[in-house]
Structure formats: C-alpha cells, structure tokens
Amino acid sequence: MANENKNNSSYRVYVFVFFSVLLLALSVWVVWDDEFGLRPWKKYQEDYKALKQDKLEKDYRRAVVDFQRAGGHKKLAELEAKLSKAEAAFQSKENQDKYTKLNSQFEAAHDVLTKSQKELRDLRGQFLETEYYYTKTQQPEYKAKMDVLQRSIDAVGLRVAAQQKVEESIKGSLSALTAGTAGIRAEIENMKNGLEEKKEKIANNGKFPIEIKQIHIKDIDKADRCQSCHIGIDGKSQVSNKQPFTRHPASFVYLDHHDPAKFGCTFCHRGQGRATTSAEKAHGNVKHWDEPMLQGDMTQTSCLNCHGDIKNLRGAESIIKSTELIKKYGCYSCHKIPGYETVGDVGPVLTQVGTKVNYSWAINWLLDPKKYFATARMPKFYFTQDQAESIADYLFSMSGTTRHDVDNTKNKPDAKLIEEGKALWAQSRCNLCHATGGRGGNNTKVYAPDLSKVGSKVNKEWMFNWIKNPNAYFPGTKMPRFRFTDEQINSLVAYITTEYQDEEAEYKYVQPAEIKPASIAKGKDLIQKYGCYGCHKLQGMEDMVQVAPSLKKQGVTFLRNTEMREKIGMELSSIGSKPVEMLDFGKLKKAIPNDRLSYIKQKLRDPRGYRLGLRMPNFRLAESEINELASVLYGFTDANVPTRFLVPSRQELDRMAGVSSYKFTGDFAKVIADVKCTNCHSIRGIGADYAPDLSIAGSKLQEGWIRNFLANPDVIRPLLQQMPKLGLTSGKPPAKVTMPKFNLGKQKVEDTNRSDVDVVINFFQQELVTSDIPKVLPQLKGTTQDELIAKGKQLYDLKGCKACHQVGTDGGALGPNLTNVGNRLTQGFIFKHLENARKFKPDIVEPNYGFTEAERIYLTNFLMTLKLSAK
Amino acid sequence: MNPFIEIITQPDNIAIVIMVFMVTFFMVWAFQQAFQNDRLLAAGLPVDGENDRFVDTFKPLVRIELIIAIVVMVGLTIWSIAVDAPLEEIANPTITPNPAKAPWYFLGLQELLVYFDPWLAGVVLPSLIVVGLLAIPYIDINPKGNGYYTFSERKYAVIIFSFGFFVLWLLLIVIGVFFRGPGWLWYWPWQEWDHSRVVFEPTRDLTALIGIDSRSLPGFIIGALVVGSYMVGGMIAPYRYWKKNNPELLTQLGMVRYVTIVFLFITMMAIPIKMVLRLVFLIKYVWITPWFSV
The missing domain is CATH 1.10.760 (Cytochrome Bc1 Complex; Chain D, domain 2)
Incomplete structure (x- = not known):
C-alpha cells in the first residue's frame, strides 16, 4: 500500500508542476490582457503620437528649408556678426564705466524708491485701520488721526512719484546704452522664432499622457470616452486621414457650435460612449445596445433633439430635406408627432367631392392613386374593388344629390376659346405649381396636383367655380384666387379640359342611380377603420358632421368632430428611442436585422408586412425617401436633453414669452x-x-x-x-x-x-418696415450731389462691382441686375445693405468690403441714378 | 443557427452545460465504485477504505486539494478572459424580460411554480429542503458506508438522495434553462423560441373532474380529504411494511425519527405526483383553501 502511494505522488507532482507553470503563464496573460488586450486605445494614442511627431517634424524641416531658401542663414550670420560688433563696442572701457556708473545710480535710486513705497504702504494700512475704528465708533479722535495720516500719505505719495521719475530716467539712459545689442538680439530672436516654436512643439508632443480621455456631461450623466481613440477629433489640423485619427469633418459647423467638452460625442452620434475595450463595442454595434453609432448624414437626425426650428440651420441640410417628407406625406395626419400639431390637412377637402370628380375616377384613384399620376402622394390602401366602391358611395352620398357623369370629351369647345385659354395658362404661370406632362411644378413645396389628366377627372362646372374662388370649395387651399373674368375662366376651363385628357385610362365604373344604404354604411366603416379623416376633411368646419339626406333617412348620424380627429396610428414622438424589444418584428423576426432603424425602414417599405391586420397604407416610397424618412423618425426621441442645449424655435419662444405669433x-x-x-x-x-x-x-x-x-x-x-x-x-x-x-x-x-x-x-x-433702414441718408457737408454721384461711380468701377452686377448690357450675372435699381430699391436700404449685406439676408454671397460711411453715401447716390427710363 | 446550439452556447448557460457533464461523470463513477465494492463485500473481500478509520490529513488530502485548487484556478482564469460577462439589455423598469428566469441554481424552484401555489413552491418547499438537509445527520442511523462507496448497504439513502438531487433539483434546473422559453412554455431543443406563441391548455381543479366547484364547501372538503388521506396513508403504509418485513429497523429508528423521515419523504414525493397530475391530467389544484392551494 505504501508503494502505491509513492507511485501516486510522483504522478501528482507532474500534474502539480504542469498546472503551476500554466497558472504562472496565465498570470502573465492576465496582466497583458488587462494592460493592452482590453485597452486598445493605448495603441491608438501611441500611433497618433507617432503620426503627429512625423507631421511636426516634416513641418519643422520644411520651415528650415524655407528659412534657408529665403537666405535666412546668411542674414542670421550677418546679424550675429553685427551683434558681436555691437557687443565689442559695448565692452569698451568708456561704455563700461558709463554702464557701471549708471547701474549703481539705478540701484541707489531703486533703494530709495522701495523704502518710500514701503512707507506709503504702511501709512495706508494705518489709515485703513483708523478708518475702520472711526466707522465703528464715530470717535472724533480717530477722525483727527485720519486727517493727519491722509496728509502724510499725500506727502509721501508725491515723493514716491518724484523718485519713480528719477528711476525711470536712469533706466532710460541704461537701455539707450544697451539699445544696439538688444535690438539685434530681438531681431535674431524674431528670425528664429518660428523655428523654435516648432521645435518646442515636437518636444512637447512626446509629453501628453497616454490615458482615457473622458468627457462627462453632468446634467445628463453621460460619460464619453470616444476621444481615447479619436484623439485628433478636435485637433486644429488634420494629422491623418485614417480612422480613428481624423479631425471632425466640417468642424467649423459642428464642433465650433457644439464644444465637445460640453456636448460630448454620443449626444449626437449615439453609440456606447463608455465602452473602451473595442471599437465594435464603443460604436454600439453589439447585442443589447439599442443605440448604434450614427454616421455621416444620418447624424443630422440628432439636430432634432435640441433645435426647435431647423429651417435655416447650417449643417442640417440633409435632415431639413428629410423633414420635408413628413409634411409631404402627412405622417402627422395619422400619427402624433411633436411639432406638427398645428400643421393642416395634407389631403384636399372631400365634403363635396361628389360634385368635383367622376365616380369612375374616384374608384380608380382609391384602388391605386399612382396609376393616375406617378407622383401622387396618396398611399395605396389595398382596397378591393368592392371596398373602393363602398367608399366612393359614401363620399358621393355625403356630397348631396349632385350627379355628374359628364363626358368631357364630348361637346368640344371652339378652337379660339382654347387658344385664349392656352395663352392665359402660360401668362398665369399655372405650371409654376402644377406639373403637366412631366414639366413644371417647380414650387414643389405646395404639392399642387399634376394636371396632365385632369380633364378626365373633374367636372367642368366644378372647375369653373374652383378657379373663380378656390376658398369656397376648400377653405385653406393653397390655390390662389386669380382675378379672372368669367370669360377668361371659361377659356381656361376649355383649354384644360381639352388639352389634359387621360387617353389610356378606362372609366368603366358607373355611378349607381341610387346608392345602396348598405354600401354607404360599409364605406363609412372603412373610412373609420383606415382613418381617411386623418388627411381629408370629411365634414365641414362645424362640430357635427353633415349627414347626407340619404343617410339621415336611416338614422345615421356621424361621429363628433373631436372623435374624428383622433390619431389613428401609433404615436411617433419617441419612436427613435423606443426599446427594440418593444418593436414587434412579427413574421420578419428572422428575415431582417433586429434593430430599430431596420424596423422603421421595413415598416416604411412594407407597412403591413410584419403581421396580419395592420392598417397602415403603402406610400410606395423610393428607397432614398425611405432612408430620409427613417432618419427623421430616428430623431424623434425622448432623449434626456439638458435645458441649456435647447434651441427653441421662434414660435416656441413666443409661446414661452406669452407673445402671440x-x-x-x-x-x-x-x-x-x-x-x-x-x-x-x-x-x-x-x-x-x-x-x-x-x-x-x-x-x-x-x-x-x-x-x-x-x-x-x-x-x-x-x-x-x-x-x-x-x-x-x-x-x-x-x-x-x-x-x-x-x-x-x-x-x-x-x-x-x-x-x-x-x-x-x-x-x-x-407693417413691413424696419427702423434699421433710414428714410434719408446722412448729409455730407461741402459736397454737391453731382460730386457724390461722380465719386460713387468711381468707387463702383474701382471695387469691380461689375464683375457680378450688370448695368445695361455690361457686367456679370452673379449678382442682381442693377440697371433699374434706382427705381426699385430705397436709398436707405442700399445704404444699409452696403454696410452689412448679411444683416438682411444671412446667406448672401456678396462680400463685405468694409466701406466707410462716406463711401456708402457715394455709392448709394450713384446707384440711385441707375434708372430705366420708362419706354 | 440551430436554436438549441444557440441556447447552450450562451455565456450564461455554459456553466450549466459543464454541470450536466460533470454531474453525470461523477454519478456514473460513484455508482461504478459502489457496485464494485458491493461485489467485493458480497464475496467477503476487504474494501479499500473500509477499515481506514483515520487517514492523515496532510499527505493524502491537502496535496490533492492544492492541485485541484490550481486546476480550478487555471480553468476559471481562462474562462474569465475568454468569455465576457454576459450582459443583457439595459435595465428598464417598464419592460419585463420574457422569459424572466431566476439565477440558474434557483431554476428548479422556479419550475415548481408551474405546479404549486407560490406560497408552497416559494416558501414551504424550500424551507423543508433546508430543514431536511439539516436533519440528515440526526436521522441517518446507518453506520455503514463510511470512507467507501456502497449501494447495497445504504439502499434507501442512496435512492432517495439520487431522486431528490438528480431529478428534483438538477433535472428541473436543466429543464428551466434549456426547455423553458417565452411565457414559460415548453420548447424542445429543435423549436424556435417564439414570443407570440399561444398555447391553449385549459387546466381545472381536481374536484371539477367530478363536477364540484373546488371553491365551494364540498370542494374544499373533498380536497382536504384527498390531501389528508395522502399524508395519513403515506405515514401508515411504510410503517406497516417495515413492521412486517423489518421490525428491527423501526425499533432502531424510534417514533420521532420515523415520523420525520416519512414526512419529509412523502412531501418530496408529492412533487412528482403533482407534476404528473398537472402535466398528464391538466389538474391545477387538488385542494383550495383561502390561504394556500395544494
């Protein structure tokens, strides 16, 4: 048995030795891992240091070369020779004696001055003490002592001043003696200075500590350590184009207005600012981190966190463009979105739509709006034909009894009328807003309908009334009322209805002679289910809905206005920060990445794709529009924003101040x-x-x-x-x-x-006046009007104004034409505009020439003479 | 990835996978030795360790402990460097994770919540486990099996322990970790965890089987009778068995020890019985009282 034990123990020794050595090796690994493996930023900082060192050295070498090319070394040698000569002169016995003598004089004077200054200080101290006691006790003896002290102070003060003067004069003589050498030394210093500074920078570069760089924003308790790797992000110059060493792009827009020390990084960029162990983790591209880092234009979505009004915000161009889509498609009609509460309906009023369009068109439109014109904003609801008919039945029944299946192709009006209408169409610039045949529609933000096929859609009578007074049919429409005569309108209607016909579409649905009440009820249900009332007014401005006579008979009363106005869709005010586990990926759980942005994009791409029973219609957005909209929605967060970050819009400010807009x-x-x-x-x-x-x-x-x-x-x-x-x-x-x-x-x-x-x-x-603009110009004495104009003309030529501005046929086209400016603008405006063009138009390209007031008066007077004489 | 592989490779679950293999290994090993020793004992041969009443601590024990300590440290060090702490999503008081699982070592108890009233599963049964474990030295009067493995000499002890530990404790943990998904529904390894899965499984109380409302007085009485007869019958049956076959054992145990052992045993056995009732017969409760339900 003893034997067996021995065998066992020798075997155990090997096990023991093996694992002990392994443990030792592991300890080394642990230390290495903790020092370097888990701290990759150390290497980045070292690399950055090396890159910066290279750059600084290159800078220095170039500066040295420049210095030498400019003959710097020769000049330096000359100066040094001069310096030694001057020094030799200074060393001569005569000068040295003078210098020693002056020096001892200076020291003596300085001694005396110091003593007097001490005396003065003491006296003042005593005075202050006495003053304190006097203030406290109001004893006259203190007052007397104060007077005595004050007199002494005055006397000593005068003495100090005199002694200071003496010292100054000796100092002056001394510096006159050394002026020659000092001047040359300063010159040498000056020549070398740039080089020395660069050398110093190189020396200092090695000194910055390798450490975690953290920004802590106290009020929202965010700790960003991004700069531990992105060490050059707020640097003055670009050290390297490679990540993570680059500077922040367009930092003059972003960083200059958002000091990283105050805003940190993740406030705009999201990501996991505290993570330092790997780029993946820090950028938030890890499981369970809902906020992956935002890159590129996508980051602009964060502007929405603080800026109440991004209309003219520099650096937010992408998000401005994207935000327009919310208005274009009227997302706020069905979803609650902060800031869009007061935006009007996106769709036209449908209260009397039965008098406007033909029944067949309405059904075609309900089935697929993009079939009528490709830029239609109305989404596809995937209605069956049956459903579309019911909805049309409901809408037509609400419009009263008017029926019009008028075939516009018949009864062609005479050619002359059409010709007149065509001229009027062009003259009235209808194409400015309305596109026809792929042309026009430049003012895109009014979203005027494409009129290419309108002749097959609307009723002539309705069109006449519409042009005559659009507000009557649709209060709040964007269509202006042109001051046309009835004859003009007739010609316009004739032109539009004959020119813009839909040749291809079939208008096969016929309005039933009497609409079935069952169909109407079904239509009403569908309208309520899909929330048509979100975008369209289905009733007048009254609280209660107009009830069609045919419905009234059956006792159908419609919903109250307030009930109708409820948003049908999910609130979107914090969709950009909604926890991912609360998003229902449904049957696409495996098919798409489970993150918020993918969810939003997929929802926009295929709104009913996640599961059965969803009601959101398909807007059939282009992929670019999906990305843009997603970037906006991503910006609707309930992020914790410190009050000091907020930039409220003008309306918000007005509201806060209690001022009505x-x-x-x-x-x-x-x-x-x-x-x-x-x-x-x-x-x-x-x-x-x-x-x-x-x-x-x-x-x-x-x-x-x-x-x-x-x-x-x-x-x-x-x-x-x-x-x-x-x-x-x-x-x-x-x-x-x-x-x-x-x-x-x-x-x-x-x-x-x-x-x-x-x-x-x-x-x-x-109303539209400002006190910033004077009505008359300041007077210049001693100059006649003609002289002013002549000088202005001189200045106009001298400054090269014509490079951009055109007068007559002469000049450039970048700036406005000034041929008739004297008739157009007021002199006060020109005068002020020349002072600072950006005051009234911040994004103007005109440079600021820094004109004096007189010069501005000359120029204004000259410009006011530029008048196009009436023909 | 296969859902099962996904689950067993989660950093959280690696410990349980290791546990499954280690427990199986040691269990097999122990039983192997026990049967080997039993054969030796049956042949009248000496068993290693049977007569070593005292063994030196230093040489045989401390050396092994030291080596094992080093091996464990090596293992833990490698594990902790290679696998990061398995963090989940940021805590959000408004969101309850689904499934919400207890720490793995409590998953057996959490599994009991499927079958028992929370008061029983969460308070009474865990307390009884602790009390029972504390009582073992006082109720175990069998002096055999010290220093060596044996089955034949400690049949009852080994069987009851094996059932209580391997099945009721470890198996339930394994079930809780690997087979319970969202909604605490049962998922086989090849099944996908589906958060929107709906299972229609109506349960009823025992008395509802014979058409009596379990919350009514007759229901209450019937339930009490069933539970009471289980407890009383469970107390009497072993007594009569041993009285007939092994009266010596009863005298050795004495009344107090007998009652303690049998009470703990029948309580333990109530757990699998209730599980069968719930899983096979879809019975929710046997007896409903205003304070707790069984």
Whole structure:
C-alpha cells in the first residue's frame, strides 16, 4: 500500500508542476490582457503620437528649408556678426564705466524708491485701520488721526512719484546704452522664432499622457470616452486621414457650435460612449445596445433633439430635406408627432367631392392613386374593388344629390376659346405649381396636383367655380384666387379640359342611380377603420358632421368632430428611442436585422408586412425617401436633453414669452388668404422660401416699383420662377374670406374701395418696415450731389462691382441686375445693405468690403441714378 | 443557427452545460465504485477504505486539494478572459424580460411554480429542503458506508438522495434553462423560441373532474380529504411494511425519527405526483383553501 502511494505522488507532482507553470503563464496573460488586450486605445494614442511627431517634424524641416531658401542663414550670420560688433563696442572701457556708473545710480535710486513705497504702504494700512475704528465708533479722535495720516500719505505719495521719475530716467539712459545689442538680439530672436516654436512643439508632443480621455456631461450623466481613440477629433489640423485619427469633418459647423467638452460625442452620434475595450463595442454595434453609432448624414437626425426650428440651420441640410417628407406625406395626419400639431390637412377637402370628380375616377384613384399620376402622394390602401366602391358611395352620398357623369370629351369647345385659354395658362404661370406632362411644378413645396389628366377627372362646372374662388370649395387651399373674368375662366376651363385628357385610362365604373344604404354604411366603416379623416376633411368646419339626406333617412348620424380627429396610428414622438424589444418584428423576426432603424425602414417599405391586420397604407416610397424618412423618425426621441442645449424655435419662444405669433391683420390678411402670397414668399417668418423674403419690403422697395411689378411681374428670372400675374391691380380684396385662421376680430373698418394693390402697398409701408433702414441718408457737408454721384461711380468701377452686377448690357450675372435699381430699391436700404449685406439676408454671397460711411453715401447716390427710363 | 446550439452556447448557460457533464461523470463513477465494492463485500473481500478509520490529513488530502485548487484556478482564469460577462439589455423598469428566469441554481424552484401555489413552491418547499438537509445527520442511523462507496448497504439513502438531487433539483434546473422559453412554455431543443406563441391548455381543479366547484364547501372538503388521506396513508403504509418485513429497523429508528423521515419523504414525493397530475391530467389544484392551494 505504501508503494502505491509513492507511485501516486510522483504522478501528482507532474500534474502539480504542469498546472503551476500554466497558472504562472496565465498570470502573465492576465496582466497583458488587462494592460493592452482590453485597452486598445493605448495603441491608438501611441500611433497618433507617432503620426503627429512625423507631421511636426516634416513641418519643422520644411520651415528650415524655407528659412534657408529665403537666405535666412546668411542674414542670421550677418546679424550675429553685427551683434558681436555691437557687443565689442559695448565692452569698451568708456561704455563700461558709463554702464557701471549708471547701474549703481539705478540701484541707489531703486533703494530709495522701495523704502518710500514701503512707507506709503504702511501709512495706508494705518489709515485703513483708523478708518475702520472711526466707522465703528464715530470717535472724533480717530477722525483727527485720519486727517493727519491722509496728509502724510499725500506727502509721501508725491515723493514716491518724484523718485519713480528719477528711476525711470536712469533706466532710460541704461537701455539707450544697451539699445544696439538688444535690438539685434530681438531681431535674431524674431528670425528664429518660428523655428523654435516648432521645435518646442515636437518636444512637447512626446509629453501628453497616454490615458482615457473622458468627457462627462453632468446634467445628463453621460460619460464619453470616444476621444481615447479619436484623439485628433478636435485637433486644429488634420494629422491623418485614417480612422480613428481624423479631425471632425466640417468642424467649423459642428464642433465650433457644439464644444465637445460640453456636448460630448454620443449626444449626437449615439453609440456606447463608455465602452473602451473595442471599437465594435464603443460604436454600439453589439447585442443589447439599442443605440448604434450614427454616421455621416444620418447624424443630422440628432439636430432634432435640441433645435426647435431647423429651417435655416447650417449643417442640417440633409435632415431639413428629410423633414420635408413628413409634411409631404402627412405622417402627422395619422400619427402624433411633436411639432406638427398645428400643421393642416395634407389631403384636399372631400365634403363635396361628389360634385368635383367622376365616380369612375374616384374608384380608380382609391384602388391605386399612382396609376393616375406617378407622383401622387396618396398611399395605396389595398382596397378591393368592392371596398373602393363602398367608399366612393359614401363620399358621393355625403356630397348631396349632385350627379355628374359628364363626358368631357364630348361637346368640344371652339378652337379660339382654347387658344385664349392656352395663352392665359402660360401668362398665369399655372405650371409654376402644377406639373403637366412631366414639366413644371417647380414650387414643389405646395404639392399642387399634376394636371396632365385632369380633364378626365373633374367636372367642368366644378372647375369653373374652383378657379373663380378656390376658398369656397376648400377653405385653406393653397390655390390662389386669380382675378379672372368669367370669360377668361371659361377659356381656361376649355383649354384644360381639352388639352389634359387621360387617353389610356378606362372609366368603366358607373355611378349607381341610387346608392345602396348598405354600401354607404360599409364605406363609412372603412373610412373609420383606415382613418381617411386623418388627411381629408370629411365634414365641414362645424362640430357635427353633415349627414347626407340619404343617410339621415336611416338614422345615421356621424361621429363628433373631436372623435374624428383622433390619431389613428401609433404615436411617433419617441419612436427613435423606443426599446427594440418593444418593436414587434412579427413574421420578419428572422428575415431582417433586429434593430430599430431596420424596423422603421421595413415598416416604411412594407407597412403591413410584419403581421396580419395592420392598417397602415403603402406610400410606395423610393428607397432614398425611405432612408430620409427613417432618419427623421430616428430623431424623434425622448432623449434626456439638458435645458441649456435647447434651441427653441421662434414660435416656441413666443409661446414661452406669452407673445402671440405674428399674424396678418386687416385687409391684407384677406388678400393673403385669397392670393396665398406665402406659398412662395416668406413674410415675418410665415411662408415659404421659393421667392424673396418680404419681411422688410416696405423699407426696401419703392412704392412705384411695387405698383409696376404687381401689374406686370416680369422680372428677369428663369420663366418658372416668375411671379404669376394675379391681376391684383384690377381686383379687390374679398368681402369675406372663409379662412378661420386669421385674426379678423381686430379688423378696423377699412375703405372697401381700395384695390388689392393699395392694400398690399399700404401693408408693406405700415407693417413691413424696419427702423434699421433710414428714410434719408446722412448729409455730407461741402459736397454737391453731382460730386457724390461722380465719386460713387468711381468707387463702383474701382471695387469691380461689375464683375457680378450688370448695368445695361455690361457686367456679370452673379449678382442682381442693377440697371433699374434706382427705381426699385430705397436709398436707405442700399445704404444699409452696403454696410452689412448679411444683416438682411444671412446667406448672401456678396462680400463685405468694409466701406466707410462716406463711401456708402457715394455709392448709394450713384446707384440711385441707375434708372430705366420708362419706354 | 440551430436554436438549441444557440441556447447552450450562451455565456450564461455554459456553466450549466459543464454541470450536466460533470454531474453525470461523477454519478456514473460513484455508482461504478459502489457496485464494485458491493461485489467485493458480497464475496467477503476487504474494501479499500473500509477499515481506514483515520487517514492523515496532510499527505493524502491537502496535496490533492492544492492541485485541484490550481486546476480550478487555471480553468476559471481562462474562462474569465475568454468569455465576457454576459450582459443583457439595459435595465428598464417598464419592460419585463420574457422569459424572466431566476439565477440558474434557483431554476428548479422556479419550475415548481408551474405546479404549486407560490406560497408552497416559494416558501414551504424550500424551507423543508433546508430543514431536511439539516436533519440528515440526526436521522441517518446507518453506520455503514463510511470512507467507501456502497449501494447495497445504504439502499434507501442512496435512492432517495439520487431522486431528490438528480431529478428534483438538477433535472428541473436543466429543464428551466434549456426547455423553458417565452411565457414559460415548453420548447424542445429543435423549436424556435417564439414570443407570440399561444398555447391553449385549459387546466381545472381536481374536484371539477367530478363536477364540484373546488371553491365551494364540498370542494374544499373533498380536497382536504384527498390531501389528508395522502399524508395519513403515506405515514401508515411504510410503517406497516417495515413492521412486517423489518421490525428491527423501526425499533432502531424510534417514533420521532420515523415520523420525520416519512414526512419529509412523502412531501418530496408529492412533487412528482403533482407534476404528473398537472402535466398528464391538466389538474391545477387538488385542494383550495383561502390561504394556500395544494
């Protein structure tokens, strides 16, 4: 038995030795792993250091070469020779004696001064102490002592001043003595300076510590360690183009306005800022981390976290473009989205749609809107033909009894009328908003319907009434009321209905003579189920819905307005931060990546694909649109945003301050509601950016020019940017506008005989003015008007204004044509514009020349002479 | 990937996979030795360790312990470097993970929740386990089997332990880890875990089988009778058996030890019985009282 034990133990020794050695090796591995394996940023920082070292050294070598090429070494040698000569001169006995003597004088004077200064300090100290006691006790003895002290202080103060002067003068003589050498030394220093600085940088580069770089944002408790690897991200110059050493792209936009020390990185870029063990983890591309890092344009989605208004935000171009899609497709109609609560309906009013379109068209449209025109915004609901008929039945029954299966192809009007209509069509620039046959529709943001096939869609009678007064059918439409006569409208209708026919489509569905109540009820159910009321007004402005007579008979009453207005879809206000496990991937769980962005994109691609019973219609978006929309939705988060980060929009600020937002009032409000100026122009923050901003038009433009322009708006612009001729000169504001949004309550009794133009000009001059623009120019004494103009002309030529501006036939085309500027702009505006062009138009390209006031007066006077004489 | 491979390779579950193999290995080994020794004992031959009443601590034990400690440290070190801590999603108080699983060593108890009232599964049974384990030194009066493995000399002890530990404890853990998915539904290894899976499995109480509402007084009485007769019958049956076949054992045990052992045993056996009732006969409760249900 003893024997056996022995055998056993020798075998155990080997096991023991083997595992002990293994454990030792493992300990080494543990240390290595902890120091380097889990800290990859150390290597990055070392590499960065090396790269920077290379760059600095290269810089230095280049600077040395430049220095030598410029003959620096020769100059330096000369200067050094000069210096030694001057020093030799300074070393001569005579100078040295002088220097020693002055030096001892200086020391003596300095001694005396120091003593006096100490005396003064002591006296002041005593004075302050006495003053304290006096203030406290109000004893007259202290007062007396203060007076005595004050006198001494004055006396010693005078002495100190005198002694300081003496010291100064000796110092002056001393420096005069060494001036020669000191000057040369400074010059040598100056020549070497750039090189020395660079050398110092190289020396300092090695010194920065290899460590975790962390930014901690206290109020949201975010700790970002991204800079541990991205060490050069906020550097002044690019050290390397390779990741992770690069600088932040466009840092003048992003980092300059968002100091990384205050904002960190993950606030905009997301990702797992605390992770330091691998790039994958830090970028958040790991399981259970719901916020993968945002890259490239996608990052702009984070702008929405803080910026209430991104309309003119620099660096947010991509998200601005994408956000437009929310308005285009009206996502807010079915989903609650913050910031879109007050945006109007995306679809047209359908209360009287039975009087507008033909029954067959309506069914075709319900089945597949894109079949009618490819740019249709209405989504496909996958209705069966039966369902589409029911919905059409419901809509037509709601429109009253009017029936019109009018075949527009019959009864062709005479050619002359059509010809007139065609001319009017062109003159009114209908194509500016409405596309036909793939052309036009440049003002995309009004989303005017494509009219290529409209002749087969709408009823002639309806079209006549529509053009005559669009607001009557659709209060709040973007279609302006042109001041056409009935004859003009007739010709236009004739032209449109004959020119824009749908040759291919079949209009095979016939409206039943009497609509079946069962079908109507079914249609109503479908409308409620799919939420058509989200985009379309299915009832008037009243609280209760109009109930069609045929329905009333059966006792059908419709839902209350408030109930109808409820959003049918899921709230989207925090879709961008919704936990992934709360997203229902349904049957696509295995088919697509289980992350939020993929979910959103797939939902947009195939809204009903996740499971049965989903109701969202298919917008059939292009892949680019899907990406854009997804990037916006990704930005709707309930992220924890510190108040100091927030940049509220103007409306929000107004609301917070209790100020009501700007509203048009009076007759002008009526004109706006009628002519829809804000479709193209922006006035005081309201409106679009298709045409010039009119916020200060009253100060900027001359009355006569406005009058002429409105009468005949043919500016020299590309045809599709020309303002339509709205007929304002002959028209009058409508007596009553069916537009509830405008504050008409405060309206004064106004002269009802004024024409539109008068109303517009009056409003411009009363409201759209700014005190920043003077009415008259400052006077320059001693110069006549002619001299001013002559000097202005000189300046105009001297500064090369004509490189960009055209006068007559001479000059460039980058800037506006100035041929008639003297008739168009006010002198005050020109004067101010020359001072700082960006003041009124921040994104203007005109450089700032830094003109003096006088120069601006010359130029203004000259420009005011540029007038196109009336033909 | 195959769902089963996915589950067993989760960092969380590696420990349980290792446990399955280790427990199986040691169990087989122990029984092998026990049967070998039994054969030696039957042949009247000496068994290694049978007579070594005292063994030195230092040489045989400490050396082995040291080596094993080093081996374990090597294993744990490699494991901890190679496999990161299996973190899950960020805690969110508004989201309950599905399935919500207890730590693996408690999964056996969690599995009991399928069959028992939480008060029984979560409080009474775990307490009895602890009490029973504490009582073992006092109720085990068999002096044999010290220092060597044997089955024939400790039949009852080995069988009851094996059943209680391997089946009721470890097997339930394995089931809890590998076979329970979302909604605590049963998933076979080849089945995909499906969060929207719906299983229609109506359960009823015992008395409902004969048409009596279990919450009514007759239901209560019937339930109490069933449970009571199980407990009383369970107490009496072994007594009568041993009285007839092995009266010596009874006198050795004494009344207190007998009652303790049998109570613990029949309580333990109630667990598989209830499981069968639940799984095969879809019976939810046998006896419902206002305070707890059995």
